[in-house]
Amino acid sequence: MRRVDSAPNLVLATLWADALSAAGIEARVFSRYLSSIAGEIPPSEAEPTVWVLDDADLERARALLLELRRPLRGPGWNCRECGEHHGPQFAQCWKCGAGRG
Ligand SMILES: [Zn+2]
Numbered sequence: 735m736r737r738v739d740s741a742p743n744l745v746l747a748t749l750w751a752d753a754l755s756a757a758g759i760e761a762r763v764f765s766r767y768l769s770s771i772a773g774e775i776p777p778s779e780a781e782p783t784v785w786v787l788d789d790a791d792l793e794r795a796r797a798l799l800l801e802l803r804r805p806l807r808g809p810g811w812n813c814r815e816c817g818e819h820h821g822p823q824f825a826q827c828w829k830c831g832a833g834r835g
């Protein structure tokens with residue numbers, strides 16, 4: 735088992751693990767125990783971490799997480815159908831369902 739990366743919060747860590755699972759990589763999130771004692775250790779070590787069960791998946795898992803994180807930077811976008819504004823992480827309009835143009 736290998737550590738892939740740490741996430742800023744548990745929601746994101748779970749999202750990443752789900753994405754890895756969807757790609758056929760068995761992943762786990764470890765955080766709950768550390769979060770409960772977060773007051774006693776540095777915050778960076780209390781961050782939830784994502785692990786792959788199979789060491790051979792590590793490189794692919796890291797590449798996938800990079801893909802997941804990259805769109806979070808960059809500008810948002812406006813739906814060409816309804817004009818709704820979206821954050822860069824969304825590929826589809828939640829309001830009318832149009833794809834990102
Ligand atoms: Zn729209």
